[in-house]
Amino acid sequence: MSQFVKPNVFVSDCLEFSHCRFDGSMIPNDYVNRMKPVVNIIHTCPELAIGLGAPREAIRLITQNQEEDRLVGSIHGTDHTDSMSAFSANYIQELKGMEIDGFLLKAKSPSCGAGDVKVYRGIGKAYLESARNDGMFGRVIKENYPDHPIETERRISNYTIREQFFTAVFTLADFRTIKSNFKYKALVYFHSKNKYLFMAYNQTLLKQLGNIVANHQKQPDREVLQEYEATLRKLLHSEPSKQRRVNALQHIYGYFKNDLDTEEKEFYFNALDDFIDFRIPYSSVLYILKGFAVRFKQEYLLMQTVFEPFPKELSITTDSGNKI
Ligand code: SF4
Incomplete structure (x- = not known):
């Protein structure tokens, strides 16, 4: 858990x-x-x-x-x-x-x-x-x-807005603990475990965050943290579009593509099509990929926050239908 x-x-x-x-x-x-x-x-x-x-x-x-x-x-x-x-x-x-x-x-x-x-x-x-x-x-x-x-x-009665709100507050709370007791290793770990979550939001900003963590200019810790936080907030304000989500799913799928049999691949791609055509939610395709990660013991993927960005208590699939 x-x-x-x-x-x-x-x-x-x-x-x-x-x-x-x-x-x-x-x-x-x-x-x-x-x-x-x-x-x-x-x-x-x-x-x-x-x-x-x-x-x-x-x-x-x-x-x-x-x-x-x-x-x-x-x-x-x-x-x-x-x-x-x-x-x-x-x-x-x-x-x-x-x-x-x-x-x-x-x-x-x-x-x-x-x-x-x-x-x-x-x-x-x-x-x-x-x-x-x-x-x-x-x-x-x-x-x-x-x-x-x-x-x-009212706005969080909309499923998508609610998901983004809870994702943002839990991610920012996690980052806050890194700021309060800064260790470079902890920032690297934070960035690493959020890779596919961030990819689904904005791949350009994900790359920028990666460069900030790499710190080729040897900036002082305080500046690295400030720059990382400003970019992180920008990323969490952006919209995880369908195209970006598909891109993140395909990157995760890449870990298993040589290990899955034909039926499993077909099952995954049918689910992906269903997601693209609005028949199932993003989380359903992620669940399939997480199942593969469990089976192939892909520890790096299993730590990814994209599979559970906030506690299950708050994962409610109801939607007011309100676009707001
Ligand atoms: S909306 Fe704000 S000011 Fe009005 S009753 Fe609620 S808490 Fe009080």
């Missing part, structure tokens, strides 16, 4: 933790529930933190005369902008000391939302702006953590 470093993930408090929504409710969320044993969750409610109660008057983002959005009570118009800005600035400093690996925010919230929040032209019955925006706290998170995985509970 793989050992995973527990990532530190901030989660909006109303997702599984607190009845802190404007109507006094909490939102049950299966993914957050499954994260609890395998992730260090840091959670808070910005609206309770600025002194609002639950239940309370709903608040909204408004914009007037092209000015910056303001956060106000939707009926009485009480302005919470300054208190939310002050809270966000202070709380970010607290988070900075916690080595956060990722964020899971409540979608559409005028405080926590990220990119999907309605903006009104006033209080009460008011027109909506056509563009959506970040919530006030969500915006501060995005500004301070531009390279971190930031998702909402």
Whole structure:
């Protein structure tokens, strides 16, 4: 069984933790529930933190005369902008000391939302702006953590987005432990065990990471780590396209192509075609290849994170069908 470093993930408090929504409710969320044993969750409610109660008057983002959005009570118009800005600035400093690996925010919230929040032209019955925006706290998170995985509970109901989110936070948590007690050997091992995972994301960046680890210029450790981390974050932001995944699968298959019999080869290539034609998921083809790795005792492949980039507890195949 793989050992995973527990990532530190901030989660909006109303997702599984607190009845802190404007109507006094909490939102049950299966993914957050499954994260609890395998992730260090840091959670808070910005609206309770600025002194609002639950239940309370709903608040909204408004914009007037092209000015910056303001956060106000939707009926009485009480302005919470300054208190939310002050809270966000202070709380970010607290988070900075916690080595956060990722964020899971409540979608559409005028405080926590990220990119999907309605903006009104006033209080009460008011027109909506056509563009959506970040919530006030969500915006501060995005500004301070531009390279971190930031998702909402709504977006991770999509299988692909969820897989990428969990892959990123667990990979970054693992890398964080290398940074905290740097040993060159550990970085080489990290790079080596992630080779096929990274290949499926971006082969060019995989090569760049390899060059950074090789360190032909004899850079100091600190610079190697900084450069590696920046490139790793870029890679985890990129999209593991189907073509790149097929490329990674074919590289893994290359380890066995001389040892498999005709039926086994046919079985693998049928599965590959099924994946290409959307009939089975990527993980099914990987599972076949892992079976070959077990049979031929391919230790180098068996340590590859591509077969299990995050704990099984979080591997749920459900999909909202929501492209988002
Ligand atoms: S979305 Fe954010 S501010 Fe709103 S209830 Fe949830 S945690 Fe609190």
